[in-house]
Amino acid sequence: MIQFDRVSKRYPNGKDALSKVSFTLPAGQLTFLTGHSGAGKSTLLKLIMMIERPTQGQVLVEGQNLNGFGNRHIPLLRRKIGMVHQNHQLLFDRSVFDNVALPLIIAGYSRADIGKRVRAALDKVGLLDKEKLNPIMLSGGEQQRVGIARAVVNKPPLLLADEPTGNLDPALSEEIMDLFQDFARVGVAVLIATHDLSLIARYNHRLLTLREGRLIHDGDDRDGNGTGDTHGR
Amino acid sequence: MAANKRNATPIKPRRPKAEKPRRVAGAHSASTSLKDRLASWREHHRDSLRDALHRINLSRASSAMTILVIAIALSLPAGLAVLLDNARAITRGWDGNAHLSVFLTMDVQESRQRDLARQWEALDHIQRTKVITREQALAEFQALSGFGDVLEALPDNPLPPLIVVFPDSTDPVTLRDLENHLAAEPGVDLVQLDVEWVRRLHALIELGERLISALTLALAAAVVLVVVNTIRLGIESRRDEIVVVKIVGGTDGFVRRPFLYTGFCFGFGGGLVAVVLVQTALWWLGGPIDELLALYESEQSLTSMAASSLIILPMFSGILGLLGAWLAVGRHLGDIEPNF
Numbered sequence: 269m270i271q272f273d274r275v276s277k278r279y280p281n282g283k284d285a286l287s288k289v290s291f292t293l294p295a296g297q298l299t300f301l302t303g304h305s306g307a308g309k310s311t312l313l314k315l316i317m318m319i320e321r322p323t324q325g326q327v328l329v330e331g332q333n334l335n336g337f338g339n340r341h342i343p344l345l346r347r348k349i350g351m352v353h354q355n356h357q358l359l360f361d362r363s364v365f366d367n368v369a370l371p372l373i374i375a376g377y378s379r380a381d382i383g384k385r386v387r388a389a390l391d392k393v394g395l396l397d398k399e400k401l402n403p404i405m406l407s408g409g410e411q412q413r414v415g416i417a418r419a420v421v422n423k424p425p426l427l428l429a430d431e432p433t434g435n436l437d438p439a440l441s442e443e444i445m446d447l448f449q450d451f452a453r454v455g456v457a458v459l460i461a462t463h464d465l466s467l468i469a470r471y472n473h474r475l476l477t478l479r480e481g482r483l484i485h486d487g488d489d490r491d492g493n494g495t496g497d498t499h500g501r
Numbered sequence: 502m503a504a505n506k507r508n509a510t511p512i513k514p515r516r517p518k519a520e521k522p523r524r525v526a527g528a529h530s531a532s533t534s535l536k537d538r539l540a541s542w543r544e545h546h547r548d549s550l551r552d553a554l555h556r557i558n559l560s561r562a563s564s565a566m567t568i569l570v571i572a573i574a575l576s577l578p579a580g581l582a583v584l585l586d587n588a589r590a591i592t593r594g595w596d597g598n599a600h601l602s603v604f605l606t607m608d609v610q611e612s613r614q615r616d617l618a619r620q621w622e623a624l625d626h627i628q629r630t631k632v633i634t635r636e637q638a639l640a641e642f643q644a645l646s647g648f649g650d651v652l653e654a655l656p657d658n659p660l661p662p663l664i665v666v667f668p669d670s671t672d673p674v675t676l677r678d679l680e681n682h683l684a685a686e687p688g689v690d691l692v693q694l695d696v697e698w699v700r701r702l703h704a705l706i707e708l709g710e711r712l713i714s715a716l717t718l719a720l721a722a723a724v725v726l727v728v729v730n731t732i733r734l735g736i737e738s739r740r741d742e743i744v745v746v747k748i749v750g751g752t753d754g755f756v757r758r759p760f761l762y763t764g765f766c767f768g769f770g771g772g773l774v775a776v777v778l779v780q781t782a783l784w785w786l787g788g789p790i791d792e793l794l795a796l797y798e799s800e801q802s803l804t805s806m807a808a809s810s811l812i813i814l815p816m817f818s819g820i821l822g823l824l825g826a827w828l829a830v831g832r833h834l835g836d837i838e839p840n841f
Contacts, residue, residue, distance in 0.1 A: 370745065
Protein backbone atom coordinates (compact mmCIF):
# COMPACT_ATOMS: atom_id res chain seq x y z
CA MET A 269 0.00 0.00 0.00
CA ILE A 270 2.73 2.42 1.05
CA GLN A 271 6.43 2.00 0.54
CA PHE A 272 9.19 4.33 1.71
CA ASP A 273 12.51 3.69 0.00
CA ARG A 274 15.49 5.46 1.63
CA VAL A 275 13.50 8.65 1.97
CA SER A 276 15.26 11.78 3.22
CA LYS A 277 13.76 15.19 3.73
CA ARG A 278 15.82 18.29 4.35
CA TYR A 279 13.93 21.55 4.83
CA PRO A 280 15.17 24.77 3.24
CA ASN A 281 16.46 25.91 6.65
CA GLY A 282 18.94 23.00 6.57
CA LYS A 283 17.15 20.83 9.13
CA ASP A 284 17.13 17.11 8.30
CA ALA A 285 13.62 15.98 9.20
CA LEU A 286 14.00 12.44 7.82
CA SER A 287 17.14 10.46 6.94
CA LYS A 288 17.03 7.37 4.74
CA VAL A 289 13.75 6.03 6.09
CA SER A 290 12.54 2.75 4.57
CA PHE A 291 9.47 0.70 5.44
CA THR A 292 6.41 -0.88 3.88
CA LEU A 293 2.81 -0.67 5.03
CA PRO A 294 0.67 -3.49 3.67
CA ALA A 295 -3.06 -3.27 3.23
CA GLY A 296 -5.10 -4.42 6.19
CA GLN A 297 -2.51 -3.60 8.81
CA LEU A 298 -2.66 -1.08 11.64
CA THR A 299 0.68 0.55 12.39
CA PHE A 300 1.70 3.03 15.07
CA LEU A 301 4.22 5.73 14.29
CA THR A 302 5.87 7.28 17.31
CA GLY A 303 8.79 9.41 18.39
CA HIS A 304 9.43 12.63 20.24
CA SER A 305 8.03 15.81 18.81
CA GLY A 306 10.38 16.91 16.08
CA ALA A 307 11.42 13.33 15.37
CA GLY A 308 9.84 13.50 11.92
CA LYS A 309 6.33 12.05 12.39
CA SER A 310 4.58 15.02 10.81
CA THR A 311 7.07 15.19 7.96
CA LEU A 312 6.46 11.52 7.22
CA LEU A 313 2.70 12.08 7.02
CA LYS A 314 3.21 15.19 4.89
CA LEU A 315 5.27 13.21 2.40
CA ILE A 316 2.46 10.66 2.02
CA MET A 317 -0.08 13.48 1.55
CA MET A 318 2.30 15.28 -0.87
CA ILE A 319 2.19 18.38 1.29
CA GLU A 320 5.96 18.06 1.12
CA ARG A 321 8.19 16.27 -1.36
CA PRO A 322 11.20 14.14 -0.40
CA THR A 323 14.70 15.50 -0.95
CA GLN A 324 15.95 12.00 -1.67
CA GLY A 325 14.44 8.55 -2.06
CA GLN A 326 10.99 7.49 -3.19
CA VAL A 327 7.55 7.26 -1.68
CA LEU A 328 5.24 4.79 -3.38
CA VAL A 329 1.48 4.69 -2.86
CA GLU A 330 -0.28 1.71 -4.43
CA GLY A 331 2.91 1.04 -6.37
CA GLN A 332 2.97 4.50 -7.90
CA ASN A 333 6.03 6.65 -7.34
CA LEU A 334 4.94 10.03 -6.00
CA ASN A 335 8.09 11.63 -7.43
CA GLY A 336 6.45 11.27 -10.84
CA PHE A 337 3.31 13.11 -9.70
CA GLY A 338 2.79 16.70 -10.73
CA ASN A 339 0.83 19.17 -8.67
CA ARG A 340 -2.36 18.42 -10.57
CA HIS A 341 -2.18 14.76 -9.45
CA ILE A 342 -2.15 15.72 -5.78
CA PRO A 343 -5.94 15.98 -5.36
CA LEU A 344 -6.43 12.52 -6.89
CA LEU A 345 -3.81 11.06 -4.56
CA ARG A 346 -5.44 12.65 -1.52
CA ARG A 347 -8.80 11.14 -2.44
CA LYS A 348 -7.24 7.73 -1.77
CA ILE A 349 -6.13 8.81 1.69
CA GLY A 350 -8.39 9.42 4.65
CA MET A 351 -6.80 11.85 7.08
CA VAL A 352 -7.78 12.20 10.75
CA HIS A 353 -6.41 15.22 12.61
CA GLN A 354 -5.84 15.88 16.28
CA ASN A 355 -7.89 19.08 16.08
CA HIS A 356 -10.52 17.38 13.88
CA GLN A 357 -10.41 20.10 11.18
CA LEU A 358 -14.19 20.24 11.03
CA LEU A 359 -16.07 23.16 9.49
CA PHE A 360 -18.40 24.85 11.93
CA ASP A 361 -20.40 26.71 9.31
CA ARG A 362 -22.26 23.56 8.25
CA SER A 363 -23.91 20.47 9.64
CA VAL A 364 -22.28 17.17 10.55
CA PHE A 365 -23.80 15.68 7.41
CA ASP A 366 -22.29 18.36 5.17
CA ASN A 367 -18.89 17.96 6.82
CA VAL A 368 -18.85 14.25 6.11
CA ALA A 369 -20.25 14.72 2.60
CA LEU A 370 -17.44 17.05 1.50
CA PRO A 371 -15.05 14.38 0.12
CA LEU A 372 -17.91 12.80 -1.83
CA ILE A 373 -18.99 16.13 -3.34
CA ILE A 374 -15.40 16.75 -4.37
CA ALA A 375 -15.03 13.28 -5.87
CA GLY A 376 -18.23 13.83 -7.84
CA TYR A 377 -20.70 11.37 -6.39
CA SER A 378 -24.36 11.70 -7.23
CA ARG A 379 -26.59 13.29 -4.65
CA ALA A 380 -28.47 10.09 -3.81
CA ASP A 381 -25.21 8.20 -3.46
CA ILE A 382 -23.84 10.88 -1.15
CA GLY A 383 -26.82 10.53 1.19
CA LYS A 384 -26.41 6.77 1.45
CA ARG A 385 -22.66 6.83 1.97
CA VAL A 386 -22.67 9.66 4.51
CA ARG A 387 -25.29 7.89 6.60
CA ALA A 388 -23.34 4.62 6.38
CA ALA A 389 -20.20 6.38 7.62
CA LEU A 390 -22.06 8.18 10.42
CA ASP A 391 -23.70 4.90 11.40
CA LYS A 392 -20.28 3.28 11.60
CA VAL A 393 -19.04 5.89 14.08
CA GLY A 394 -22.35 5.90 15.96
CA LEU A 395 -23.47 9.42 15.14
CA LEU A 396 -26.35 8.75 12.77
CA ASP A 397 -28.76 10.72 14.97
CA LYS A 398 -26.51 13.81 14.97
CA GLU A 399 -26.30 14.40 11.23
CA LYS A 400 -28.27 17.65 11.31
CA LEU A 401 -26.36 19.20 14.21
CA ASN A 402 -23.55 21.66 13.90
CA PRO A 403 -20.32 19.89 14.98
CA ILE A 404 -19.66 22.70 17.46
CA MET A 405 -22.51 21.28 19.57
CA LEU A 406 -20.76 17.90 19.88
CA SER A 407 -18.28 16.73 22.51
CA GLY A 408 -14.58 16.30 21.71
CA GLY A 409 -14.94 12.56 21.24
CA GLU A 410 -17.94 13.00 18.97
CA GLN A 411 -16.13 15.62 16.92
CA GLN A 412 -13.25 13.23 16.46
CA ARG A 413 -15.67 10.55 15.29
CA VAL A 414 -17.14 13.00 12.75
CA GLY A 415 -13.59 13.56 11.55
CA ILE A 416 -13.13 9.82 11.19
CA ALA A 417 -16.43 9.46 9.33
CA ARG A 418 -15.27 12.13 6.91
CA ALA A 419 -11.92 10.39 6.46
CA VAL A 420 -13.46 7.03 5.59
CA VAL A 421 -16.66 8.08 3.81
CA ASN A 422 -15.26 7.48 0.33
CA LYS A 423 -13.66 4.20 1.45
CA PRO A 424 -10.02 5.13 0.91
CA PRO A 425 -7.45 2.30 0.88
CA LEU A 426 -5.28 4.25 3.30
CA LEU A 427 -6.10 5.96 6.58
CA LEU A 428 -3.67 8.35 8.28
CA ALA A 429 -4.24 9.68 11.78
CA ASP A 430 -2.22 12.42 13.45
CA GLU A 431 -2.56 12.21 17.26
CA PRO A 432 -6.18 11.07 16.94
CA THR A 433 -6.56 10.51 20.69
CA GLY A 434 -4.52 13.52 21.74
CA ASN A 435 -7.31 15.32 23.55
CA LEU A 436 -9.40 12.32 24.64
CA ASP A 437 -9.63 10.36 27.86
CA PRO A 438 -8.69 6.63 27.81
CA ALA A 439 -12.27 5.37 27.41
CA LEU A 440 -12.90 7.58 24.39
CA SER A 441 -9.47 6.73 23.02
CA GLU A 442 -10.42 3.08 23.13
CA GLU A 443 -13.59 3.73 21.12
CA ILE A 444 -11.56 5.51 18.49
CA MET A 445 -8.97 2.72 18.41
CA ASP A 446 -11.74 0.15 17.99
CA LEU A 447 -12.87 2.00 14.90
CA PHE A 448 -9.37 2.06 13.43
CA GLN A 449 -8.95 -1.65 14.07
CA ASP A 450 -12.26 -2.32 12.31
CA PHE A 451 -11.04 -0.47 9.25
CA ALA A 452 -7.77 -2.39 9.24
CA ARG A 453 -9.75 -5.61 9.46
CA VAL A 454 -11.57 -4.83 6.20
CA GLY A 455 -8.34 -4.17 4.31
CA VAL A 456 -7.47 -0.56 4.96
CA ALA A 457 -3.86 0.32 5.70
CA VAL A 458 -3.99 2.40 8.89
CA LEU A 459 -1.09 4.54 10.11
CA ILE A 460 -1.49 6.27 13.47
CA ALA A 461 1.06 8.87 14.49
CA THR A 462 1.02 9.33 18.27
CA HIS A 463 3.27 9.91 21.23
CA ASP A 464 0.70 8.39 23.58
CA LEU A 465 2.85 5.49 24.84
CA SER A 466 0.14 4.07 27.05
CA LEU A 467 -2.13 3.79 24.02
CA ILE A 468 0.60 1.97 22.09
CA ALA A 469 1.25 -0.32 25.00
CA ARG A 470 -2.38 -1.39 25.19
CA TYR A 471 -2.43 -2.82 21.68
CA ASN A 472 -0.21 -5.30 20.02
CA HIS A 473 0.35 -3.63 16.71
CA ARG A 474 3.37 -2.94 14.60
CA LEU A 475 5.33 0.07 15.81
CA LEU A 476 7.58 2.40 13.85
CA THR A 477 9.76 4.61 16.03
CA LEU A 478 11.49 7.70 14.72
CA ARG A 479 14.31 9.54 16.43
CA GLU A 480 15.84 12.64 14.96
CA GLY A 481 14.62 11.65 11.55
CA ARG A 482 15.86 8.08 11.63
CA LEU A 483 13.75 4.96 11.88
CA ILE A 484 15.21 3.29 14.97
CA HIS A 485 12.60 0.60 15.49
CA ASP A 486 10.25 -1.37 13.29
CA GLY A 487 8.35 -4.31 14.71
CA ASP A 488 5.60 -5.47 17.02
CA ASP A 489 7.73 -5.89 20.14
CA ARG A 490 7.09 -3.26 22.77
CA ASP A 491 10.57 -2.11 23.71
CA GLY A 492 11.08 0.30 20.87
CA ASN A 493 8.83 2.95 22.28
CA GLY A 494 10.94 5.90 21.31
CA THR A 495 13.16 5.87 24.36
CA GLY A 496 15.00 2.60 23.71
CA ASP A 497 17.56 2.18 20.96
CA THR A 498 17.22 -1.51 20.24
CA HIS A 499 17.63 -1.71 16.49
CA GLY A 500 19.35 1.56 15.85
CA ARG A 501 19.45 1.28 12.09
CA MET B 502 2.36 -1.43 -2.57
CA ALA B 503 1.14 -2.74 -5.87
CA ALA B 504 -2.57 -3.17 -6.17
CA ASN B 505 -2.41 -6.94 -6.26
CA LYS B 506 -1.15 -7.00 -2.67
CA ARG B 507 -4.58 -6.11 -1.46
CA ASN B 508 -5.75 -9.68 -1.55
CA ALA B 509 -8.78 -9.13 0.60
CA THR B 510 -10.50 -6.85 -1.83
CA PRO B 511 -11.91 -7.32 -5.27
CA ILE B 512 -10.37 -4.81 -7.65
CA LYS B 513 -11.58 -3.71 -10.99
CA PRO B 514 -9.00 -4.46 -13.66
CA ARG B 515 -7.05 -1.40 -14.64
CA ARG B 516 -7.11 -0.22 -18.18
CA PRO B 517 -3.81 -1.50 -19.58
CA LYS B 518 -2.65 1.79 -21.06
CA ALA B 519 -3.40 3.93 -18.04
CA GLU B 520 -0.06 4.82 -16.49
CA LYS B 521 -1.66 6.92 -13.79
CA PRO B 522 -5.27 5.92 -13.46
CA ARG B 523 -7.28 8.91 -12.41
CA ARG B 524 -8.97 6.91 -9.76
CA VAL B 525 -7.72 3.60 -8.53
CA ALA B 526 -10.38 1.69 -6.70
CA GLY B 527 -9.38 1.36 -3.10
CA ALA B 528 -10.46 -1.14 -0.47
CA HIS B 529 -14.15 -0.80 -1.15
CA SER B 530 -14.20 2.49 -2.91
CA ALA B 531 -16.62 2.57 -5.78
CA SER B 532 -15.55 4.52 -8.80
CA THR B 533 -17.86 7.18 -10.12
CA SER B 534 -19.21 7.03 -13.64
CA LEU B 535 -18.60 9.83 -16.11
CA LYS B 536 -22.30 10.60 -16.18
CA ASP B 537 -22.37 10.91 -12.40
CA ARG B 538 -19.35 13.15 -12.45
CA LEU B 539 -20.79 15.41 -15.13
CA ALA B 540 -24.03 15.69 -13.18
CA SER B 541 -22.04 16.40 -10.05
CA TRP B 542 -19.94 19.00 -11.87
CA ARG B 543 -23.11 20.75 -13.00
CA GLU B 544 -24.46 20.49 -9.48
CA HIS B 545 -21.31 22.01 -8.07
CA HIS B 546 -21.59 24.95 -10.46
CA ARG B 547 -25.16 25.51 -9.37
CA ASP B 548 -24.20 25.09 -5.72
CA SER B 549 -21.29 27.50 -6.17
CA LEU B 550 -23.61 30.13 -7.60
CA ARG B 551 -26.15 29.55 -4.85
CA ASP B 552 -23.42 29.62 -2.24
CA ALA B 553 -22.02 32.87 -3.67
CA LEU B 554 -25.43 34.52 -3.54
CA HIS B 555 -26.01 33.13 -0.05
CA ARG B 556 -22.75 34.58 1.24
CA ILE B 557 -23.38 37.93 -0.44
CA ASN B 558 -26.73 37.94 1.33
CA LEU B 559 -25.16 36.94 4.66
CA SER B 560 -22.83 39.94 4.74
CA ARG B 561 -25.50 42.18 3.31
CA ALA B 562 -24.12 45.55 4.43
CA SER B 563 -20.57 45.09 3.18
CA SER B 564 -21.77 43.38 0.00
CA ALA B 565 -24.12 46.29 -0.70
CA MET B 566 -21.19 48.64 -0.21
CA THR B 567 -19.04 46.75 -2.70
CA ILE B 568 -21.87 46.61 -5.22
CA LEU B 569 -22.54 50.34 -4.83
CA VAL B 570 -18.88 51.24 -5.30
CA ILE B 571 -18.85 49.19 -8.51
CA ALA B 572 -22.14 50.75 -9.63
CA ILE B 573 -20.96 54.32 -9.07
CA ALA B 574 -17.64 53.67 -10.75
CA LEU B 575 -19.44 52.30 -13.81
CA SER B 576 -22.36 54.72 -13.97
CA LEU B 577 -20.03 57.69 -14.45
CA PRO B 578 -18.56 56.63 -17.81
CA ALA B 579 -21.80 54.93 -18.84
CA GLY B 580 -23.85 58.07 -18.15
CA LEU B 581 -21.37 60.33 -19.92
CA ALA B 582 -21.35 57.98 -22.90
CA VAL B 583 -25.15 58.25 -23.17
CA LEU B 584 -24.97 62.06 -23.04
CA LEU B 585 -22.25 62.07 -25.67
CA ASP B 586 -24.32 59.78 -27.90
CA ASN B 587 -27.11 62.32 -27.63
CA ALA B 588 -24.78 65.21 -28.46
CA ARG B 589 -23.59 63.35 -31.53
CA ALA B 590 -27.12 62.60 -32.69
CA ILE B 591 -28.13 66.24 -32.28
CA THR B 592 -25.16 67.73 -34.12
CA ARG B 593 -25.38 65.22 -36.97
CA GLY B 594 -28.04 67.41 -38.63
CA TRP B 595 -25.99 70.54 -38.25
CA ASP B 596 -23.43 69.87 -40.95
CA GLY B 597 -26.03 70.76 -43.58
CA ASN B 598 -26.34 74.19 -42.05
CA ALA B 599 -22.77 75.16 -42.84
CA HIS B 600 -22.80 78.42 -44.72
CA LEU B 601 -20.77 81.52 -45.48
CA SER B 602 -22.11 84.93 -44.64
CA VAL B 603 -20.86 87.38 -47.26
CA PHE B 604 -21.27 91.00 -46.09
CA LEU B 605 -21.20 93.54 -48.91
CA THR B 606 -20.09 97.14 -48.69
CA MET B 607 -22.77 99.64 -47.77
CA ASP B 608 -22.81 101.22 -51.23
CA VAL B 609 -23.95 98.07 -53.06
CA GLN B 610 -27.49 98.49 -54.26
CA GLU B 611 -30.14 95.86 -53.89
CA SER B 612 -30.27 95.08 -57.63
CA ARG B 613 -26.48 94.66 -57.72
CA GLN B 614 -26.76 92.43 -54.67
CA ARG B 615 -29.23 90.14 -56.46
CA ASP B 616 -27.00 90.05 -59.54
CA LEU B 617 -24.01 88.96 -57.46
CA ALA B 618 -26.04 86.25 -55.76
CA ARG B 619 -27.16 84.92 -59.13
CA GLN B 620 -23.59 84.96 -60.50
CA TRP B 621 -22.22 83.10 -57.50
CA GLU B 622 -24.78 80.33 -57.79
CA ALA B 623 -23.01 79.38 -61.02
CA LEU B 624 -19.68 78.95 -59.21
CA ASP B 625 -18.30 75.56 -58.25
CA HIS B 626 -19.12 74.21 -54.80
CA ILE B 627 -21.98 76.61 -54.26
CA GLN B 628 -25.32 74.98 -53.90
CA ARG B 629 -27.51 78.04 -53.54
CA THR B 630 -27.49 81.56 -52.21
CA LYS B 631 -29.89 83.61 -50.22
CA VAL B 632 -30.20 87.39 -50.44
CA ILE B 633 -30.85 89.35 -47.28
CA THR B 634 -31.35 93.02 -48.10
CA ARG B 635 -30.56 95.81 -45.64
CA GLU B 636 -34.27 96.25 -44.95
CA GLN B 637 -34.83 92.55 -44.31
CA ALA B 638 -31.81 92.47 -42.03
CA LEU B 639 -33.13 95.44 -40.09
CA ALA B 640 -36.58 93.93 -39.72
CA GLU B 641 -35.13 90.63 -38.56
CA PHE B 642 -32.80 92.31 -36.12
CA GLN B 643 -35.61 94.43 -34.71
CA ALA B 644 -37.81 91.38 -34.26
CA LEU B 645 -35.20 89.19 -32.62
CA SER B 646 -33.00 91.52 -30.65
CA GLY B 647 -35.53 93.70 -28.87
CA PHE B 648 -33.49 96.76 -29.71
CA GLY B 649 -36.16 97.96 -32.13
CA ASP B 650 -36.65 101.32 -30.47
CA VAL B 651 -32.94 102.08 -30.43
CA LEU B 652 -32.68 101.30 -34.13
CA GLU B 653 -35.67 103.53 -34.88
CA ALA B 654 -33.78 106.37 -33.29
CA LEU B 655 -30.81 105.94 -35.62
CA PRO B 656 -30.83 108.18 -38.66
CA ASP B 657 -29.57 105.42 -41.01
CA ASN B 658 -29.92 101.68 -41.24
CA PRO B 659 -26.50 100.50 -39.92
CA LEU B 660 -26.79 96.96 -41.31
CA PRO B 661 -24.92 95.99 -44.48
CA PRO B 662 -26.42 93.96 -47.32
CA LEU B 663 -25.79 90.24 -46.93
CA ILE B 664 -25.64 87.21 -49.20
CA VAL B 665 -25.76 83.84 -47.46
CA VAL B 666 -23.89 81.22 -49.48
CA PHE B 667 -24.63 77.53 -48.93
CA PRO B 668 -21.75 75.34 -50.11
CA ASP B 669 -22.30 71.81 -51.40
CA SER B 670 -19.42 70.47 -49.32
CA THR B 671 -18.21 70.77 -45.76
CA ASP B 672 -14.64 69.92 -46.67
CA PRO B 673 -12.50 72.48 -44.76
CA VAL B 674 -10.10 73.13 -47.68
CA THR B 675 -12.92 73.71 -50.17
CA LEU B 676 -14.62 76.05 -47.74
CA ARG B 677 -11.43 77.95 -47.16
CA ASP B 678 -10.87 78.33 -50.94
CA LEU B 679 -14.45 79.47 -51.40
CA GLU B 680 -14.08 81.98 -48.60
CA ASN B 681 -10.93 83.46 -50.19
CA HIS B 682 -12.50 83.53 -53.62
CA LEU B 683 -15.60 85.37 -52.42
CA ALA B 684 -13.55 87.80 -50.32
CA ALA B 685 -11.77 88.88 -53.49
CA GLU B 686 -15.03 89.59 -55.34
CA PRO B 687 -15.83 93.28 -55.96
CA GLY B 688 -18.25 94.80 -53.47
CA VAL B 689 -17.48 92.26 -50.77
CA ASP B 690 -16.62 93.67 -47.40
CA LEU B 691 -16.26 90.59 -45.18
CA VAL B 692 -16.78 86.83 -45.49
CA GLN B 693 -17.64 84.90 -42.39
CA LEU B 694 -17.40 81.13 -42.39
CA ASP B 695 -20.14 79.93 -40.08
CA VAL B 696 -18.97 76.34 -40.08
CA GLU B 697 -16.16 76.89 -37.62
CA TRP B 698 -18.19 76.33 -34.51
CA VAL B 699 -19.63 73.06 -35.85
CA ARG B 700 -16.11 71.85 -36.42
CA ARG B 701 -15.10 72.97 -32.96
CA LEU B 702 -18.06 71.11 -31.54
CA HIS B 703 -17.02 67.97 -33.38
CA ALA B 704 -13.50 68.31 -32.06
CA LEU B 705 -14.94 68.70 -28.57
CA ILE B 706 -17.09 65.62 -28.98
CA GLU B 707 -14.07 63.65 -30.11
CA LEU B 708 -12.15 64.90 -27.11
CA GLY B 709 -15.08 63.86 -24.93
CA GLU B 710 -14.96 60.39 -26.45
CA ARG B 711 -11.29 60.06 -25.65
CA LEU B 712 -11.85 61.27 -22.11
CA ILE B 713 -14.66 58.80 -21.59
CA SER B 714 -12.49 55.98 -22.94
CA ALA B 715 -9.72 56.88 -20.52
CA LEU B 716 -12.22 57.26 -17.70
CA THR B 717 -13.79 53.88 -18.55
CA LEU B 718 -10.40 52.22 -18.50
CA ALA B 719 -9.44 53.77 -15.17
CA LEU B 720 -12.76 52.98 -13.52
CA ALA B 721 -12.86 49.44 -14.94
CA ALA B 722 -9.48 48.92 -13.31
CA ALA B 723 -10.96 50.31 -10.09
CA VAL B 724 -13.83 47.80 -10.29
CA VAL B 725 -11.36 44.95 -10.75
CA LEU B 726 -9.34 46.12 -7.76
CA VAL B 727 -12.42 46.45 -5.57
CA VAL B 728 -13.38 42.87 -6.41
CA VAL B 729 -9.80 41.65 -5.88
CA ASN B 730 -9.85 43.13 -2.40
CA THR B 731 -13.30 41.79 -1.53
CA ILE B 732 -12.45 38.29 -2.73
CA ARG B 733 -9.12 38.41 -0.91
CA LEU B 734 -10.98 39.03 2.34
CA GLY B 735 -13.40 36.23 1.44
CA ILE B 736 -10.53 33.82 0.87
CA GLU B 737 -8.97 34.84 4.17
CA SER B 738 -12.21 34.25 6.07
CA ARG B 739 -12.64 30.81 4.50
CA ARG B 740 -9.07 29.68 5.08
CA ASP B 741 -10.11 26.69 7.23
CA GLU B 742 -12.54 25.49 4.63
CA ILE B 743 -9.96 25.76 1.85
CA VAL B 744 -7.46 23.75 3.90
CA VAL B 745 -10.01 20.99 4.54
CA VAL B 746 -11.09 20.89 0.91
CA LYS B 747 -7.48 20.53 -0.18
CA ILE B 748 -6.85 17.77 2.35
CA VAL B 749 -9.78 15.69 1.17
CA GLY B 750 -8.65 16.03 -2.44
CA GLY B 751 -10.40 19.10 -3.81
CA THR B 752 -8.83 20.35 -7.03
CA ASP B 753 -7.79 23.97 -7.44
CA GLY B 754 -10.75 24.39 -9.77
CA PHE B 755 -13.12 23.18 -7.06
CA VAL B 756 -11.66 25.63 -4.56
CA ARG B 757 -11.62 28.48 -7.07
CA ARG B 758 -15.15 28.12 -8.38
CA PRO B 759 -17.21 29.66 -5.54
CA PHE B 760 -14.92 32.70 -5.49
CA LEU B 761 -15.20 33.18 -9.24
CA TYR B 762 -18.97 33.08 -8.94
CA THR B 763 -18.84 35.58 -6.09
CA GLY B 764 -16.72 37.94 -8.18
CA PHE B 765 -19.09 37.62 -11.13
CA CYS B 766 -22.13 38.26 -8.91
CA PHE B 767 -20.55 41.38 -7.44
CA GLY B 768 -19.73 42.68 -10.92
CA PHE B 769 -23.10 41.78 -12.41
CA GLY B 770 -24.98 43.28 -9.45
CA GLY B 771 -22.89 46.44 -9.65
CA GLY B 772 -23.65 46.68 -13.38
CA LEU B 773 -27.39 46.32 -12.79
CA VAL B 774 -27.36 49.05 -10.15
CA ALA B 775 -25.28 51.22 -12.52
CA VAL B 776 -28.01 50.85 -15.17
CA VAL B 777 -30.59 51.99 -12.64
CA LEU B 778 -28.41 54.94 -11.58
CA VAL B 779 -27.83 56.07 -15.16
CA GLN B 780 -31.49 55.77 -16.11
CA THR B 781 -32.51 57.67 -13.01
CA ALA B 782 -30.00 60.44 -13.73
CA LEU B 783 -31.21 60.69 -17.35
CA TRP B 784 -34.80 60.90 -16.20
CA TRP B 785 -33.78 63.60 -13.74
CA LEU B 786 -31.90 65.57 -16.42
CA GLY B 787 -34.46 64.86 -19.12
CA GLY B 788 -36.71 67.89 -18.50
CA PRO B 789 -34.06 70.64 -18.53
CA ILE B 790 -32.20 69.07 -21.44
CA ASP B 791 -35.28 68.79 -23.61
CA GLU B 792 -35.99 72.44 -22.87
CA LEU B 793 -32.44 73.35 -23.83
CA LEU B 794 -32.74 71.38 -27.06
CA ALA B 795 -36.00 73.13 -27.89
CA LEU B 796 -34.22 76.48 -27.48
CA TYR B 797 -31.66 75.31 -30.03
CA GLU B 798 -34.58 74.53 -32.37
CA SER B 799 -33.67 70.87 -32.31
CA GLU B 800 -36.37 68.31 -32.78
CA GLN B 801 -34.31 65.78 -30.90
CA SER B 802 -35.10 64.91 -27.35
CA LEU B 803 -32.91 63.14 -24.82
CA THR B 804 -32.72 59.43 -25.55
CA SER B 805 -31.88 57.04 -22.75
CA MET B 806 -29.62 53.98 -22.86
CA ALA B 807 -30.04 51.62 -25.77
CA ALA B 808 -31.89 48.45 -24.82
CA SER B 809 -28.77 46.41 -25.62
CA SER B 810 -26.72 48.43 -23.11
CA LEU B 811 -29.13 47.40 -20.38
CA ILE B 812 -27.72 43.88 -20.57
CA ILE B 813 -24.26 44.68 -21.98
CA LEU B 814 -23.29 46.88 -19.04
CA PRO B 815 -24.04 44.25 -16.35
CA MET B 816 -22.35 41.53 -18.41
CA PHE B 817 -19.28 43.69 -18.96
CA SER B 818 -19.24 44.47 -15.26
CA GLY B 819 -19.70 40.79 -14.43
CA ILE B 820 -16.67 39.94 -16.54
CA LEU B 821 -14.67 42.60 -14.70
CA GLY B 822 -15.75 40.97 -11.42
CA LEU B 823 -14.76 37.56 -12.72
CA LEU B 824 -11.37 38.96 -13.71
CA GLY B 825 -10.90 40.48 -10.26
CA ALA B 826 -11.83 37.22 -8.57
CA TRP B 827 -9.48 35.31 -10.85
CA LEU B 828 -6.60 37.61 -9.94
CA ALA B 829 -7.36 37.40 -6.22
CA VAL B 830 -7.66 33.63 -6.29
CA GLY B 831 -4.49 33.19 -8.34
CA ARG B 832 -2.61 35.43 -5.99
CA HIS B 833 -3.85 34.16 -2.63
CA LEU B 834 -5.10 30.59 -2.98
CA GLY B 835 -1.60 29.17 -3.44
CA ASP B 836 -0.66 30.63 -0.05
CA ILE B 837 -3.15 28.38 1.70
CA GLU B 838 -1.81 24.86 1.95
CA PRO B 839 -2.70 22.23 4.51
CA ASN B 840 -0.27 21.82 7.37
CA PHE B 841 -0.20 19.86 10.58
